[in-house]
Amino acid sequence: xxxxxxxxxxxxxxxxxxxxxxxxxxxKDLFQCNTxxxxxxxxxxxxxxxxxxxFDLYIDSFTSLPEWIKDFVTPECEPLxxxxxxxxxxxxxxxINPQEFLQRLVGVMxxxxxxxxxxxxxxVEQDEIDELNETWNNGFTNxxxxxxxxxxxxxxxxxEYGERLGLDRVREIIDTHDWLDCELQPMVTRVEPAxxxxxxxxxxxxxxxxxxxxxxxxxxxxxxxxxxTANELSxxx
Amino acid sequence: xxxxxxLILVSRQGKIRLKKWYTAMSAxxxxxxxxxxxxxxxxxxxxxxxxxxxxxxxxxxxxYASLFFIVGVTPDVDNELLTxxxxxxxxxxxDTYFGNVCELDIIFNFNKVYDILNExxxxxxxxxxxxxxxxxxxxxxMDTMESNDNLExxxx
Numbered sequence: 001x002x003x004x005x006x007x008x009x010x011x012x013x014x015x016x017x018x019x020x021x022x023x024x025x026x027x028k029d030l031f032q033c034n035t036x037x038x039x040x041x042x043x044x045x046x047x048x049x050x051x052x053x054x055f056d057l058y059i060d061s062f063t064s065l066p067e068w069i070k071d072f073v074t075p076e077c078e079p080l081x082x083x084x085x086x087x088x089x090x091x092x093x094x095x096i097n098p099q100e101f102l103q104r105l106v107g108v109m110x111x112x113x114x115x116x117x118x119x120x121x122x123x124v125e126q127d128e129i130d131e132l133n134e135t136w137n138n139g140f141t142n143x144x145x146x147x148x149x150x151x152x153x154x155x156x157x158x159x160e161y162g163e164r165l166g167l168d169r170v171r172e173i174i175d176t177h178d179w180l181d182c183e184l185q186p187m188v189t190r191v192e193p194a195x196x197x198x199x200x201x202x203x204x205x206x207x208x209x210x211x212x213x214x215x216x217x218x219x220x221x222x223x224x225x226x227x228x229t230a231n232e233l234s235x236x237x
Numbered sequence: 238x239x240x241x242x243x244l245i246l247v248s249r250q251g252k253i254r255l256k257k258w259y260t261a262m263s264a265x266x267x268x269x270x271x272x273x274x275x276x277x278x279x280x281x282x283x284x285x286x287x288x289x290x291x292x293x294x295x296x297x298x299x300x301y302a303s304l305f306f307i308v309g310v311t312p313d314v315d316n317e318l319l320t321x322x323x324x325x326x327x328x329x330x331x332d333t334y335f336g337n338v339c340e341l342d343i344i345f346n347f348n349k350v351y352d353i354l355n356e357x358x359x360x361x362x363x364x365x366x367x368x369x370x371x372x373x374x375x376x377x378x379m380d381t382m383e384s385n386d387n388l389e390x391x392x393x
Contacts, residue, residue, distance in 0.1 A: 048341060049341075050341060050344075050345040051345075133249075134280075134282070137249055137250060137251075137279060143250040143252075144250075145250075158302075160283075161300050161301060161302055161303075162301060162302040163249075163302040163303050164302070172303070172339070172340065172341070175340075175341045176248070176340050176341055176344060205388065205392060208392055209391075209392055212392065225391070228391045229391050229392065232384070232387055232388045232391050233388070235384060
């Protein structure tokens with residue numbers, strides 16, 4: 001019984017009390033969640049072109065970050081830490097010391113948990129964020145990422161390497177996250193370039209599929225066959 | 238003449254997305270290369286040279302978006318600048334095949350990425366085909382055959 005692993009499917013969105021509006025905006029823009037209070041939102045869906053999975057949003061705020069971390073790193077919070085897929089901290093990177101925040105967290109977090117610091121300070125340039133990323137990208141098992149997200153200046157598009165910026169980068173990190181012990185429903189099985197199949201052959205295949213379906217009678221096997229045939233033939237349409 | 242030793246694809250966070258070895262090495266040697274090279278290259282600043290010396294060979298790397306393409310090359314045989322072109326051609330081919338390739342495409346279609354790479358680079362590390370159209374044509378033919386096989390399997 002002890003071997004059972006709970007799905008690591010909670011995303012914790014955290015911000016200072018004073019960043020309430022930014023938090024609400026991020027929840028809306030990123031997760032299409034209209035919650036306005038610190039709470040747990042269950043049954044959210046994360047979807048991209050390859051998979052769909054469900055997750056829970058844990059929304060929290062703090063008055064003092066060191067105090068919040070102090071509580072979060074206690075042994076009592078270990079079961080929670082183990083099921084957290086990622087932490088998104090909405091903050092002003094100039095007002096907090098990332099070292100203080102990250103070094104205390106990475107030691108206790110599950111190695112698969114991503115930690116994202118979303119900067120909302122308008123004065124922070126993308127270069128400063130890039131420097132922080134260079135400093136913190138190396139030597140940790142956890143994915144640690146700084147992202148710039150400001151309203152007055154566009155933090156969309158790509159940087160010099162073609163890497164996405166702003167919330168698009170946050171989406172990319174969540175997309176590429178290993179959802180441990182979570183059920184991923186495939187959206188498509190693989191990239192399907194356009195194939196050419198002559199119409200006559202397509203109709204012949206449809207006819208033979210129809211005959212086979214009829215010979216199978218009603219049942220699960222016939223349903224499976226019909227679904228598989230529809231999936232395969234639809235690639236040619 | 239090109240004689241690649243290996244190609245490693247690693248994300249900015251140090252996660253290995255693809256590995257291809259063109260010379261015989263023990264599992265320990267491979268693990269050592271990955272373990273040593275990954276932090277070394279990720280720690281390098283953007284303006285630094287894309288060619289470094291490692292052990293008895295040279296390593297050429299290039300970053301595209303959040304991915305680092307790391308290639309080990311044979312000294313005195315390989316041209317490092319040509320290797321950069323090979324990396325770029327590989328990325329261009331993937332870009333055309335997937336339509337603006339991203340890390341997620343590589344994670345979920347790693348078999349296709351290997352197919353593209355195998356069409357471009359032979360198992361001994363030499364270049365087999367540099368023409369993007371040819372490579373894509375061969376991969377598309379393989380896709381068609383695979384798809385036809387799937388349909389025949391379902392209908393049979």
